[in-house]
Amino acid sequence: xxxxxxxxxxxxxxxxxxxxxxxxWVRAGRHPLVWPLxxxxxxxxVNASLNPGLWHLEWRDGHLYGSLVDxxxxxxxxxxxxxxxxxxxxTRGIDISVGAVVAISGAVAALMIGGDLKIVDGQAxxxxxxxxxxxxxAALVAAAACGAWNGLLVARAGLQPIIATLIxxxxxxxxxxxxxxxxxxxxxxxxxxxxxxxxxxGVPVAALVALAVWLGMTLLLDxxxxxxxxxxxxxxxxxxxVAGVRARTITICVYAFCGLCxxxxxxxxxxxxxxxxxxxxxxxxxxxxxxxxxxGGTLLxxxxxxLAGTVIGALIIQTLTSxxxxxxxxxxxxxxxxxxVVFAVMLLQSPEFRRQVRALAxxxxxR
Amino acid sequence: MLNAQAISKRFGxxxxxxxxxxxxxxxxxxxxxGQNGAGKSTLIKILTGVYPVTAGTxxxxxxxxxxxxxxxxxxxxxxxxxxxxxxCPNLTVAENIFAGRFPRRGWAGLKAIxxxxxxxxxxxxxxxxxxxxxxxxxxxxxxxxxQQLVAIARALSVDAKVLILDEPTSSLDDSEVESxxxxxxxxxxxxxxxxxxTHFLDQVYAISDRITVxxxxxxxxxxxxxxxxxxxxxxxxVGRDVALASAQAVDAQVAARPAAATATPRLSLRHFGAxxxxxxxxxxxxxxxxxxxxxxxxxxRTELARLMFGLDAADSGTLAVQGQTVRFxxxxxxxxxxxxxxxxxxxxxxxxxxxxxxxxxxLALQARTGLWPCIRPARxxxxxxxxxxxxxxxxxxxxxxxxxxxxxxxQKALLARWLATAPRVLILDEPTRGIDVAAxxxxxxEVMRLAREGMSVLxxxxxxxxxxxxxxxxxxxxxxxxxxxxxxxxxxAEVMNLICEPAAA
Numbered sequence: 001x002x003x004x005x006x007x008x009x010x011x012x013x014x015x016x017x018x019x020x021x022x023x024x025w026v027r028a029g030r031h032p033l034v035w036p037l038x039x040x041x042x043x044x045x046v047n048a049s050l051n052p053g054l055w056h057l058e059w060r061d062g063h064l065y066g067s068l069v070d071x072x073x074x075x076x077x078x079x080x081x082x083x084x085x086x087x088x089x090x091t092r093g094i095d096i097s098v099g100a101v102v103a104i105s106g107a108v109a110a111l112m113i114g115g116d117l118k119i120v121d122g123q124a125x126x127x128x129x130x131x132x133x134x135x136x137x138a139a140l141v142a143a144a145a146c147g148a149w150n151g152l153l154v155a156r157a158g159l160q161p162i163i164a165t166l167i168x169x170x171x172x173x174x175x176x177x178x179x180x181x182x183x184x185x186x187x188x189x190x191x192x193x194x195x196x197x198x199x200x201x202g203v204p205v206a207a208l209v210a211l212a213v214w215l216g217m218t219l220l221l222d223x224x225x226x227x228x229x230x231x232x233x234x235x236x237x238x239x240x241x242v243a244g245v246r247a248r249t250i251t252i253c254v255y256a257f258c259g260l261c262x263x264x265x266x267x268x269x270x271x272x273x274x275x276x277x278x279x280x281x282x283x284x285x286x287x288x289x290x291x292x293x294x295x296g297g298t299l300l301x302x303x304x305x306x307l308a309g310t311v312i313g314a315l316i317i318q319t320l321t322s323x324x325x326x327x328x329x330x331x332x333x334x335x336x337x338x339x340x341v342v343f344a345v346m347l348l349q350s351p352e353f354r355r356q357v358r359a360l361a362x363x364x365x366x367r
Numbered sequence: 368m369l370n371a372q373a374i375s376k377r378f379g380x381x382x383x384x385x386x387x388x389x390x391x392x393x394x395x396x397x398x399x400x401g402q403n404g405a406g407k408s409t410l411i412k413i414l415t416g417v418y419p420v421t422a423g424t425x426x427x428x429x430x431x432x433x434x435x436x437x438x439x440x441x442x443x444x445x446x447x448x449x450x451x452x453x454x455c456p457n458l459t460v461a462e463n464i465f466a467g468r469f470p471r472r473g474w475a476g477l478k479a480i481x482x483x484x485x486x487x488x489x490x491x492x493x494x495x496x497x498x499x500x501x502x503x504x505x506x507x508x509x510x511x512x513x514q515q516l517v518a519i520a521r522a523l524s525v526d527a528k529v530l531i532l533d534e535p536t537s538s539l540d541d542s543e544v545e546s547x548x549x550x551x552x553x554x555x556x557x558x559x560x561x562x563x564x565t566h567f568l569d570q571v572y573a574i575s576d577r578i579t580v581x582x583x584x585x586x587x588x589x590x591x592x593x594x595x596x597x598x599x600x601x602x603x604x605v606g607r608d609v610a611l612a613s614a615q616a617v618d619a620q621v622a623a624r625p626a627a628a629t630a631t632p633r634l635s636l637r638h639f640g641a642x643x644x645x646x647x648x649x650x651x652x653x654x655x656x657x658x659x660x661x662x663x664x665x666x667x668r669t670e671l672a673r674l675m676f677g678l679d680a681a682d683s684g685t686l687a688v689q690g691q692t693v694r695f696x697x698x699x700x701x702x703x704x705x706x707x708x709x710x711x712x713x714x715x716x717x718x719x720x721x722x723x724x725x726x727x728x729x730l731a732l733q734a735r736t737g738l739w740p741c742i743r744p745a746r747x748x749x750x751x752x753x754x755x756x757x758x759x760x761x762x763x764x765x766x767x768x769x770x771x772x773x774x775x776x777x778q779k780a781l782l783a784r785w786l787a788t789a790p791r792v793l794i795l796d797e798p799t800r801g802i803d804v805a806a807x808x809x810x811x812x813e814v815m816r817l818a819r820e821g822m823s824v825l826x827x828x829x830x831x832x833x834x835x836x837x838x839x840x841x842x843x844x845x846x847x848x849x850x851x852x853x854x855x856x857x858x859x860a861e862v863m864n865l866i867c868e869p870a871a872a
Contacts, residue, residue: 224738228726236719242678242710243784244702244734303721 032297035349036312039295043316043341047323054326063199067322069207075318076206077102077265079311080213081285082292084147084261086310087217087254089293092234092302093154093161095255098262098289100172101146102282105266107179109139110276115188128189135192140263146172147259151252169286173278180278187274196272206268213261214311221307230254234302292317295345316345368393368560369414369445369529374423376409378771381763383409387423387586389579391529391560396551398571399564401581402604402803404761404773407564410581411533414562415447416440427528438467444528448518448535456507456514461489463506464521492520496550510665512539519547523554530554531562534801536570540663540829548574566803568597580604605805631690633823634706634792636675638684644670647683648849650842652792652823657814659838660827661862667847668827669711672794675825676708677701688792702735705791709781709798711827713774717781720770724762724780725751727769732787754783759809775802782813793817794825799833811837831862 048054057066081098088095112135113128128135146168153164187193198205221227232240233247241247262282270276290300296313298305320341329337347353369391376384384406391397401407412418414425416434425432427443434440437447454463462469465485472481489502498516506514515535522530536544551561551574563575571578572592580587580603587603595603632651640647645667652658662668673679675686677695685692688704695701698708710716719727728751729742736742742750751765758779762772769780778798785793795814799807814837818824828834834841841853843865851865 223741225733225736225741226738228722228730228733228741229738231722231726232719232730235721236715238716239719240730242676242698242708242716243731244697244699245730246697246699246734 032306033309033312036296036309036316039345039348040312040316040319043319043323047319047326050323050327059202062202064202064204067326069204071315071318071322072207073204074322075314076204076210077268078285078288078292078318079210079314080261080265080268082289082296082310082314083210083213083217083307084258085286085289086293086296086298086305086307087230088161088258089290089298089300090230090234090302090305091251091254092237093251093255094290094300095147095150095165095258096162096286096290097146097150097165097168097172098258098265099282099285100169100176101143101259101262102266102269102285103176103276103278103280104146104172104179105139105143105263106270106276106281107176107185107278108142109135109192109267110185110187110270111179112138113187113189113192114185115192117188126189128192132189132191136267139267140260143263143266144256144260147262148252148256150259151255154255155248155251176278176281178278180276182278185276187270187276192271193274194271196268196270206272209264209268210311213264214307217307226250231303231305234305288317289314291342295342295349297349368428369562370426371410371414372424372426374410374413374425375421376406376413376418377421382584384413384584387581387584389414389562389586390589391562392577393528393560394555394558395576396555396561396563396574398575398578399562399581400571400578400600400604402775402805404583404776405581405604405803406584407581408533408773409584411447411531411562411564414440414529414531415445441525441527444526445531446522446525446527446529447531447533448515448522449533454506454514454518454521456505458506459503460493460500460506460509460517461485461502463517464489464492464502464524466521468525488524489520492524493517495523495553496520496546498546512543515539516543516547519550523550527559529560529562531564533564534566535563536565536567544570566801566807568600568804571600572597601804604803632687633689634675635687635690636684637687639674639681639686640683641670641674641679641681642683644679644847645674646848650849652825654791654823655818655821656839657818657824657826657837659834659841660825660844661829661831661834661841662844662850662866663829666844666866668844669796670847671844672708672710672796672825672827675701676706676794678708699734702731702788702790705789706794707731707785707788707790707792708794709778709785709796711796711800713777713781713801718769718777721768723766724755724760724769724772725765727780728754728765728783728787731784735788750787751783754780754786758783758813775806778802779806779810782810786817790822792823792825794827796827797829798826799828799830807833831859835859835862 044054051067054067057064057068059065081102085095085098112130113132115126115128118125118127130138150165150168153159153167154161157164194205195209196206200208229240229245229250232243232245233250237247266282269281292313293310294300294313295316296306296309296311298309320338324334324337371387371389374384374387375382387406387410389399389410399407399410409418413420416436416439419433419435427445432443434443434445455466458466462485470481470484470488472479472484486502493500493502496516496519498513498520500509500513506517509517519532519535535547539547551563554561565571575592577589577591578595578600579589580600582604632653634652636648636650638647638649648671650658660668660671670679674681677698677700680696686695687693693700693704701708719730725747729747732750733742748765754760755762755765760772760776760779760783762776769777772780782798798810802810811833814824814826826834826837835857839855841857841862843850843853843862845866853861853865
């Protein structure tokens with residue numbers, strides 16, 4: 001190769017004129033994760049001032065206990081759904097069917113596990129209809145298939161993502177209600193409850209699952225070119241296609257993965273409440289997930305995305321919810337309070353708004 | 368009339384304009400010249416209120432102005448047509464022209480848009496431009512050239528004192544350019560000041576009364592065309608006589624090159640075409656051969672390239688790579704067999720704007736490699752730097768978003784994207800459109816070098832002299848058909864004959 005030669009042969013480039021360097025704080029303020037972290041810290045601070053026990057962590061019966069652990073544990077399903085959704089949003093899409101898929105996954109698992117009380121050798125034992133692993137696999141396959149269907153509608157049939165997934169949102173909810181017969185199906189099989197209630201090495205299993213999803217995705221995106229392709233598709237799908245990127249295949253896979261994530265979340269949710277509720281499981285979860293992605297700093301217009309931001313976003317949403325409960329806001333104005341806080345968070349994160357505030361603050365000051 | 372003094376503009380670390388001046392007088396057509404990245408577009412964006420100045424003053428009719436937005440500057444009487452058409456393709460022609468200031472009718476509380484009046488006035492405006500199109504047609508269904516003229520009509524429809532045209536002719540054919548010039552002459556005599564940016568030297572001398580040249584963000588000088596003959600103008604833009612020397616180098620290379628080998632063609636089309644896109648045609652492309660494709664806009668040049676690259680599906684005939692018949696249903700298949708395609712529409716089909724120059728350059732190579740293994744960042748940076756140096760891409764560093772580069776540098780980066788895949792067949796669709804003289808020469812030099820190394824190149828261009836200079840053979844397209852094929856040494860007249868006159872072929 002002639003690389004080295006050519007690089008040597010090119011004339012030395014003149015050193016660019018450097019402007020006065022911004023202070024370290026100004027530069028740090030531009031990091032995309034700063035504002036989500038500031039927001040999380042603010043909400044935690046408000047919570048802590050009203051609820052002094054927030055920081056209290058305790059080791060009891062070999063488990064970690066405390067409000068923070070509770071928040072992380074409850075944020076886990078939302079974080080998993082939001083992580084899958086982040087990739088969809090990065091391709092300039094959206095998936096509003098994740099809540100319905102959460103319900104489907106829970107319903108499939110509940111039906112296949114069921115749980116019968118049997119007396120074996122004089123002892124009461126719960127037996128599942130199907131082996132646990134088969135039931136979990138079936139639930140996840142069903143969820144991924146729902147996602148893949150969304151992807152097909154978007155990438156092959158050319159439907160607008162919000163319409164394609166709106167169909168699944170309705171059809172999926174209907175399917176979940178059909179599966180459960182409109183009832184709440186109670187599960188009688190303790191091994192299943194580990195996913196949503198168990199502890200491993202003292203840490204909630206649900207939080208560990210979320211952590212595993214996050215780390216797995218980070219590793220995948222770091223080791224493969226998936227991130228580059230997803231961003232290229234999100235920013236300019238036509239150019240990506242001309243460059244030879246398999247845009248359709250990748251889009252379908254991304255939606256399928258989003259469905260899979262919703263499936264995992266559905267298992268956690270149904271395991272946590274030891275039942276499957278086709279009517280209410282995952283209701284409005286899609287909106288919380290979209291909120292988590294956005295609060296985390298990923299733009300709905302596609303392209304650049306941040307997984308870490310989404311995880312922080314999910315923690316922000318859950319901390320907010322927990323705070324509202326903890327400080328005893330009356331249930332009927334719950335959503336209003338949440339809306340006001342989210343509104344403030346969004347304004348805080350908008351560079352345009354910050355610029356205007358700064359301009360207002362400095363107006364009248366001598367130039 | 369419009370006077371810009373000591374204008375400077377900085378974006379962060381980069382000084383884009385440094386002490387630039389521009390003086391537009393009423394009733395003149397003023398050409399603004401400079402290479403890509405000289406600062407022409409930035410200066411225009413300052414005049415039109417898109418960017419604020421870092422330093423300097425603007426005056427209009429002697430009064431200082433500081434337009435804060437394009438709307439602001441429009442109200443002041445400065446109207447602009449940008450390089451790329453900035454209209455809404457899903458609206459009608461009339462709606463595009465009146466967007467934002469629809470004529471109203473009815474009383475105060477009930478002001479409906481006056482549709483008939485809008486159509487009527489649009490028709491009158493278009494007649495001024497010698498355009499015969501239906502104002503109620505959706506803009507997106509019209510050819511790009513006509514869209515460009517509609518953009519000019521829109522600019523004229525506000526009562527402008529100053530009309531700025533940023534490369535209005537790059538997508539127009541000769542007769543359209545001539546009708547545009549006729550309009551400009553009319554506007555000039557009515558006392559309008561016209562600022563005209565172009566890369567076509569002959570157009571500068573055809574229309575302009577004064578020339579201002581920028582280089583590297585600095586003011587070089589202001590001349591009348593009589594004071595500044597073409598070679599001097601090029602020298603002023605480039606700063607040295609590089610362009611001409613390099614043009615001669617291309618010619619010398621063409622002359623010195625041996626005739627292409629007569630082995631199995633690298634790429635062979637037989638009766639290859641698609642309904643409503645390209646009539647079936649035959650074409651061979653051998654290693655080390657440059658085949659030029661000439662023809663007017665809409666003659667099927669781009670459609671042919673898209674078919675060959677698998678972007679559209681062919682429905683008749685065969686395409687063979689190295690004798691092997693293949694069917695492409697996705698560009699990825701073409702890329703795997705060593706094809707590469709730089710599309711005509713750089714902005715919509717080429718660059719991925721918010722991604723860095725580096726990511727844009729490695730995109731095709733990574734797409735061919737697949738998801739796995741990922742090209743490591745260090746290797747990406749090395750690759751990008753190699754091509755930045757090789758092609759002379761002017762970028763502060765390879766991590767800046769490609770959208771911030773000037774048009775010619777974006778084009779070079781796209782070429783780099785494909786060179787990184789080491790293609791065997793390179794299809795270039797209008798690679799020199801909208802880029803300056805020196806960059807054109809560099810690009811043609813590069814094409815020659817690649818052909819010498821054995822690459823076969825399909826060179827599509829509407830500039831016949833370029834096609835003539837660079838090609839071993841020239842395929843002429845007309846009405847979506849192959850009108851004929853000419854050997855090296857053909858004259859411009861022969862090509863023109865094939866392009867226009869079916870009988871003369």
